[in-house]
Structures are given as C-alpha cells and as structure tokens.
Amino acid sequence: MIEIRWHGRGGQGAVTASKILSSAVIAEGSYSQSNPDYGAERSGAPLRTYNRVSKKPLTLHCMVTNPNIVVVIDPTLLDEVDILEGTDENAILIINTSLSPKEIREKYNIKGRKIYTLNATDIALEEIKRPATNIPMLGALVKVLYELEGLPKLETVENEVKETFGKKLSPEVLEGNLRALKRGYNELISE
Amino acid sequence: MAVILFKDRVVRPLTGNMAVSEAMRQINPDVVAAYPITPQTEIMQIFSSFVSNGYVDTELITVESEHSALSACVGASLSGARAMTATAGPGLALMWEILSIASGMRAPIVLNLVNRALSAPINIHCDHSDAMGARDQGWIQIFSEDAQEAYDHLIQGVKLAEKLYLPVMSCMDGFIVSHAIDRVSMLADEEVREFVGEYSHPYPMLTKTVTHGPIAMTDSYMEFKHQQRLAMEEVEKALNEVSKEYKELLKSKGNLEDWEIEKRILKFVEPYKVEDAEIVLVAIGSAAGTIKYVIDKLREEGKKIGLVKIKVFRPFPYEELAKYLENAKIIGVLDRAETFGGKGGPLLSEVLTALYLKGIFKPIRNFIYGLGGRDFNIIHVKEVVDILERTLKGENTPFLNYINLRKDYLESLK
Numbered sequence: 001m002i003e004i005r006w007h008g009r010g011g012q013g014a015v016t017a018s019k020i021l022s023s024a025v026i027a028e029g030s031y032s033q034s035n036p037d038y039g040a041e042r043s044g045a046p047l048r049t050y051n052r053v054s055k056k057p058l059t060l061h062c063m064v065t066n067p068n069i070v071v072v073i074d075p076t077l078l079d080e081v082d083i084l085e086g087t088d089e090n091a092i093l094i095i096n097t098s099l100s101p102k103e104i105r106e107k108y109n110i111k112g113r114k115i116y117t118l119n120a121t122d123i124a125l126e127e128i129k130r131p132a133t134n135i136p137m138l139g140a141l142v143k144v145l146y147e148l149e150g151l152p153k154l155e156t157v158e159n160e161v162k163e164t165f166g167k168k169l170s171p172e173v174l175e176g177n178l179r180a181l182k183r184g185y186n187e188l189i190s191e
Numbered sequence: 192m193a194v195i196l197f198k199d200r201v202v203r204p205l206t207g208n209m210a211v212s213e214a215m216r217q218i219n220p221d222v223v224a225a226y227p228i229t230p231q232t233e234i235m236q237i238f239s240s241f242v243s244n245g246y247v248d249t250e251l252i253t254v255e256s257e258h259s260a261l262s263a264c265v266g267a268s269l270s271g272a273r274a275m276t277a278t279a280g281p282g283l284a285l286m287w288e289i290l291s292i293a294s295g296m297r298a299p300i301v302l303n304l305v306n307r308a309l310s311a312p313i314n315i316h317c318d319h320s321d322a323m324g325a326r327d328q329g330w331i332q333i334f335s336e337d338a339q340e341a342y343d344h345l346i347q348g349v350k351l352a353e354k355l356y357l358p359v360m361s362c363m364d365g366f367i368v369s370h371a372i373d374r375v376s377m378l379a380d381e382e383v384r385e386f387v388g389e390y391s392h393p394y395p396m397l398t399k400t401v402t403h404g405p406i407a408m409t410d411s412y413m414e415f416k417h418q419q420r421l422a423m424e425e426v427e428k429a430l431n432e433v434s435k436e437y438k439e440l441l442k443s444k445g446n447l448e449d450w451e452i453e454k455r456i457l458k459f460v461e462p463y464k465v466e467d468a469e470i471v472l473v474a475i476g477s478a479a480g481t482i483k484y485v486i487d488k489l490r491e492e493g494k495k496i497g498l499v500k501i502k503v504f505r506p507f508p509y510e511e512l513a514k515y516l517e518n519a520k521i522i523g524v525l526d527r528a529e530t531f532g533g534k535g536g537p538l539l540s541e542v543l544t545a546l547y548l549k550g551i552f553k554p555i556r557n558f559i560y561g562l563g564g565r566d567f568n569i570i571h572v573k574e575v576v577d578i579l580e581r582t583l584k585g586e587n588t589p590f591l592n593y594i595n596l597r598k599d600y601l602e603s604l605k
Contacts, residue, residue, distance in 0.1 A: 031374050
C-alpha cells in the first residue's frame with residue numbers, strides 16, 4: 001500500500017486530481033481511496049487531500065498521517081506549511097517549482113527523502129492557459145507511482161481525465177489538459 | 192418507466208454518498224422525501240438529478256424540514272408506496288417525533304443515515320450520537336464499514352423492511368465513508384429491481400377503507416407495543432432469509448471471491464480473527480476497518496487480537512456476540528457516542544448484557560473515540576490495545592478511556 005498526501009490551495013484542483021488517480025487505479029482492477037480533509041473550505045486557503053493505492057483490498061478508514069509520497073502543487077506552500085510532517089527519510093517528495101531537486105534540498109535543508117521537481121505552473125500556463133497545476137502534477141505522480149507499484153498506466157489516467165472533464169470542457173481545453181498530463185509525466189526531474 | 196443505465200455489473204470509484212444514491216436509483220422507490228443536511232446533501236443532490244433526468248419513476252418531495260420529510264414518507268408508505276429518505280445528525284434529531292410514528296404505524300420506510308455529531312457545539316463530522324439517540328424508536332439499525340457495505344446494506348434493507356413492516360435505518364460514517372472515494376462493485380440495474388420486487392402494503396390507504404394512526408388509550412396501547420417487540424424478534428429469521436437470497440444473487444453471475452460475498456451480505460456481526468484471540472475488540476462502522484489493519488500488523492508480532500464488528504445494532508445480536516467473546520481474556524468496547532452519566536457508551540451496555548445473559552464475567556474496558564470526527568487511526572487502535580494489555584498484566588487502568596484527546600487539554604486538567 002502506498003499512501004499519498006497532496007498539498008494545494010482551495011480551487012487549484014488537488015481534490016479533483018486525487019479523485020482521478022483513484023478512479024484510474026480502480027479502473028485497472030486494483031484498490032484505491034481518495035479522501036479530502038473537510039474543513040471550512042475557501043478559495044486560496046491551504047488544503048490537504050489524500051490517496052491510498054494498493055493491489056490488495058484497503059480497510060483503513062482514517063487520515064493518512066505517514067505518507068510515502070507528498071505532492072505539492074503550489075510552490076508558495078513550501079514556506080507556509082510543513083510538507084514533511086509525518087514523513088520518514090524514505091518518503092518521496094514531488095514539488096511544483098522552477099527550482100531543481102538539489103536547490104530545493106538546500107533551500108529547505110531537507111535530509112534524506114527522494115526529491116522530484118516539475119515546473120507545473122509553466123506547463124499549465126502553456127497548455128491549459130491558466131495555472132491549473134493539478135493535472136501536470138498528476139502526470140508526475142503517475143510516473144513515480146508506476147515505477148514504484150506498476151500502476152496506474154498513463155493511458156488509464158488519460159481516460160479518466162477525459163471521463164472527468166469531457167462534458168465540462170471544450171475539446172481544445174481538454175486536449176490541453178491531456179498534453180499537460182503527458183508533459184508532467186515526461187518532464188519530471190529527479191535528483 | 193425508469194431507465195436502465197447498467198445492463199451489467201460494474202466496478203466503479205464511488206463515495207459512500209454516490210454508492211447509496213446509485214442503490215436508490217436501482218431500487219427506484221415510488222416516493223423520496225428529504226431535506227438537505229451535511230454530509231447527506233450529496234445523496235439528495237445526486238438522486239434529484241436522477242429524478243430530473245428521468246432515470247427513476249420516483250416522486251421526489253422537497254419539504255421544509257426533516258420532520259416533514261419523514262411525515263411525508265409515513266403517509267406515502269401507508270398509501271402503498273415504497274418510500275425512502277436520507278438525513279444526518281441534527282436532521283435525524285428533528286425527525287425524532289416521527290421515528291416512533293413510522294415504526295408504531297409499521298411503515299417500512301428505509302432511511303439512509305449519514306452519521307453526524309449532534310450540536311452543540313456545531314460540528315458536521317462523524318459520530319454515532321444521532322443513531323444511538325434513536326436506538327429505542329423501533330427501527331432496525333444497520334451500520335456499514337465502507338461504501339460497498341452501504342450500497343449492499345441499503346438494497347437488502349429494503350427487502351428486510353418490507354418483510355416485517357418495520358422501518359430500517361441504514362447508517363454510514365459521515366465524511367469518512369460518505370465523502371471518500373472507494374472501490375464499489377455494483378449489481379446490474381435489473382438484478383436490483385428484481386431482488387427488491389414490488390412493494391405492496393396489506394392495508395393501503397389509497398385503495399382500501401382503513402384507519403391508520405388511531406388513538407390507543409390505556410386499554411390497547413400496550414398491545415401495539417408488544418406487537419412491535421414480537422416483530423423485532425422476527426428480524427433474525429427475516430434477515431437470514433434476505434441475506435441468503437442476496438448471496439445467491441451475488442453468486443449467480445461473474446466470479447466474486449468468497450470473502451467479497453461474505454462482506455456484502457447482511458449479517459448481525461462480522462467476527463475477525465477471534466478464534467484464538469486473547470484480546471477482543473468490539474466496534475461499529477468505519478473504525479472496524481482500521482482495527483482490522485492493526486490486528487494484522489500486531490499478529491505479525493505474535494499478539495493474539497481479534498475484533499467483532501457489529502453490523503446490526505437493532506435488534507442487537509446478544510447471543511451471537513457472546514459466542515465470540517467467550518474465549519477472550521479481556522474485551523475492549525469502542526463507542527463513538529456518549530451517554531453522559533451512563534457507565535460508558537451505548538455499545539458497552541449491550542456488550543455487558545450479552546455477557547450477563549451467558550453468565551460470562553471477564554475484564555472489560557470501554558473506549559470513547561472519534562466524537563465529532565476526531566481521527567481514530569492506527570496509533571489510537573494501538574493505544575487501545577496497549578491499555579488492554581496493561582490491564583491483563585494487572586495494572587489498575589480506568590474503566591472508561593477517552594481516546595485521542597488533545598494534549599494541551601489534558602495538560603490543562605492537571
């Protein structure tokens with residue numbers, strides 16, 4: 001079982017991306033949960049949402065307190081919230097930033113842990129024309145998760161993105177989202 | 192005519208609320224009356240879209256309160272319509288007067304309860320104080336651990352209610368289950384419709400000249416209540432018939448594994464690794480799943496721990512529970528509701544009764560957890576086990592323990 005914690009801000013789509021991930025894993029016949037932290041949601045406020053991914057049935061029904069993977073979709077959160085909370089040195093961090101993993105490690109004095117970075121803001125602005133960083137970050141997470149657990153496939157996630165946005169977005173914007181997803185998957189930088 | 196959306200069985204990513212909305216769509220009730228309240232709102236939001244899209248034949252009655260919602264269901268049910276509703280926490284509290292009217296008039300209404308804490312202070316998150324406050328109102332009460340169970344329990348609940356003309360309250364934990372996406376295996380639409388069949392009331396107000404809800408004074412009121420007790424005593428047999436039929440339905444197609452079938456059929460209790468357990472926990476709802484996970488981990492360390500999950504709280508399965516507690520060295524009872532002034536939570540009282548009836552006397556501790564949605568995770572289950580282990584070793588531990596209280600609060604008490 002892999003446990004994931006997303007850090008985002010209200011309105012940035014972390015919850016949606018987390019739901020798409022679970023849907024893709026379940027579509028492949030495995031097990032997954034997606035569970036946001038419900039409080040007084042407001043646009044722009046820091047929020048967390050969680051995933052569990054497993055090849056075996058999941059019975060845990062509590063908050064994820066010790067995530068294996070932390071995804072930060074808004075770089076400004078790095079100075080505001082403790083993204084390392086509850087993680088051990090084996091944890092994986094996937095961060096939306098223009099900095100390299102090495103620069104992030106030095107700037108925030110992070111010991112151990114594996115750091116990946118992705119300039120998701122630039123990708124989103126180029127492909128979706130607005131800072132919807134959730135989708136490129138989902139692509140990045142899928143790459144890491146697939147290497148770790150062998151699921152889900154990028155193709156399955158693409159289908160779920162189409163399923164989620166197909167009726168809500170114009171074909172052009174949907175295509176932009178799919179390109180952003182793929183670029184997130186391909187452009188992820190490791191240490 | 193209701194539309195068929197799923198010709199075949201499907202596995203879908205659904206929240207608890209989405210899962211029961213889908214079950215309601217497949218059941219296609221004649222009348223649904225409800226008032227929105229967090230965390231139940233989504234059920235009505237989804238179901239009303241099914242109504243407006245013409246997926247169901249349901250008459251949806253939007254009312255001005257939960258009191259009216261259940262009143263409308265009582266009228267509909269006794270007119271010969273299959274009636275359903277949904278609510279949460281304070282909404283159930285406002286239904287309270289009508290709860291005993293529904294059961295006293297033997298209206299087999301099925302109510303989805305998304306468990307939420309009662310005010311004050313205002314809190315939208317999960318605990319069982321709503322359901323436990325209604326435990327003596329003559330309703331069958333079923334609790335689900337996850338979205339899958341909430342889906343299956345609702346379908347079986349309809350059939351159970353209508354067999355005995357008793358209302359059913361099908362409960363799931365607010366947010367923890369209602370708002371979390373999980374893997375849910377759905378039956379085909381027609382399979383559900385065939386399983387629940389047509390509802391018919393023997394004395395429907397619409398087509399027969401009958402009196403429902405008369406006054407019953409000192410000469411006859413008590414006989415009505417005795418009849419309700421007799422009906423509750425029939426639940427065991429009826430529930431076993433319903434779940435046997437559901438089991439056959441599940442087995443009829445595809446190749447579901449045995450554990451999945453066992454999980455999905457309605458039962459009074461679900462024992463988990465109790466055979467050789469020295470420490471046995473008793474719990475209700477989503478916490479049971481977290482406990483199972485911890486049991487597996489602690490068993491790797493050689494600790495003999497088991498769980499009995501209570502799925503049906505009313506009528507309470509005294510004899511069956513006692514059977515699983517017989518060999519325990521110590522019992523830990525977990526309550527997600529308070530009784531303020533009672534010796535412990537509502538589940539504790541039932542466990543003590545179950546033990547007394549079998550002449551069993553052994554160490555027991557009560558744990559109050561998760562009130563107002565306070566997290567109950569792996570660490571807290573381990574804390575419960577630790578207290579029980581220390582008690583077994585002879586340490587004088589408190590009878591009632593509050594789990595996961597704030598550290599600063601505990602400091603302030605000193």
